[in-house]
Amino acid sequence: MNGKDVKTEERNLPRIKPATDVIEKEDGYYIYMDMPGVAKEDLVIDLNEDEIKVSGKAEYKTPPGRKIGHVEFGGGEYFRSFTVSHQVDKERIKGSLVNGVLELHLPKAEKAMPRKIEIQQG
Amino acid sequence: MVIDLSPFYGSPTPFDRLLESLWTPLSISQRGISYPPLNISEDDDAICVQCEIPGMDIGDLELTLTDSSLVIKGERKIVKGKYYRQERPTGSFQRMVNIRTAIDRDKVSAKMKDGVLEVTIPKSEENKPKKISIEAS
Numbered sequence: 705m706n707g708k709d710v711k712t713e714e715r716n717l718p719r720i721k722p723a724t725d726v727i728e729k730e731d732g733y734y735i736y737m738d739m740p741g742v743a744k745e746d747l748v749i750d751l752n753e754d755e756i757k758v759s760g761k762a763e764y765k766t767p768p769g770r771k772i773g774h775v776e777f778g779g780g781e782y783f784r785s786f787t788v789s790h791q792v793d794k795e796r797i798k799g800s801l802v803n804g805v806l807e808l809h810l811p812k813a814e815k816a817m818p819r820k821i822e823i824q825q826g
Numbered sequence: 827m828v829i830d831l832s833p834f835y836g837s838p839t840p841f842d843r844l845l846e847s848l849w850t851p852l853s854i855s856q857r858g859i860s861y862p863p864l865n866i867s868e869d870d871d872a873i874c875v876q877c878e879i880p881g882m883d884i885g886d887l888e889l890t891l892t893d894s895s896l897v898i899k900g901e902r903k904i905v906k907g908k909y910y911r912q913e914r915p916t917g918s919f920q921r922m923v924n925i926r927t928a929i930d931r932d933k934v935s936a937k938m939k940d941g942v943l944e945v946t947i948p949k950s951e952e953n954k955p956k957k958i959s960i961e962a963s
Binding site: 723724725726727728729733734736738739740741742743762764766767769770771772773774775776777778801802803804805 | 860863864865866867868869870874876878879880881882883905906907908909910911912913914915938940941942
């Protein structure tokens with residue numbers, strides 16, 4: 705009975721597309737995603753070929769005996785996927801989750817870095 | 827004669843208005859909805875205010891408590907770089923919660939976990955419902 709209850713709760717969680725910033729800096733691309741309420745253990749990042757899939761779950765449990773007065777947010781299943789450019793060095797992608805924001809650093813591959821071409825005098 | 831059917835001229839159609847409503851401005855101050863989102867709950871002992879503010883450190887937040895209100899203030903800073911996509915809100919925000927019960931101001935606690943701020947405001951002792959025992963004589 706208890707297990708059944710947990711399942712229905714999971715199904716009721718709405719799917720949320722996390723707000724995302726994609727920024728290019730000198731050392732590569734940065735992706736920032738707002739995922740409030742998601743703990744490190746509940747976050748999954750999958751890299752498959754050229755696609756990054758990020759999913760996480762936030763759940764808020766109301767302790768018994770507490771009355772809810774006003775609600776503006778709730779738990780949810782965050783999901784978003786991105787296609788990674790060929791310029792990115794896929795081996796060195798790093799992710800960190802701090803204060804509910806996931807930061808993905810996608811460094812540019814060496815060959816995509818801007819280079820100066822030397823001119824030889826003949 | 828030119829017949830212009832483009833949406834740039836004339837009165838906006840319902841469809842235009844729908845598109846406009848889907849487009850949320852990036853600056854917090856321009857948003858129609860209050861930021862940050864709050865949940866308020868209470869039990870017999872305390873009022874609990876939960877607030878979704880990802881990316882903020884508890885030290886960067888300014889929490890002010892008066893007898894009748896709690897003010898949450900802060901600023902979401904912008905990261906420098908070339909933006910390809912910007913959906914996360916930036917800018918200063920402030921939100922006020924009115925409190926209508928007597929509270930124990932010295933025992934208020936706040937904690938931040940995974941981008942969710944939780945402020946617990948204990949209700950003062952004298953305001954709690956008390957059971958009065960009636961002695962039958």
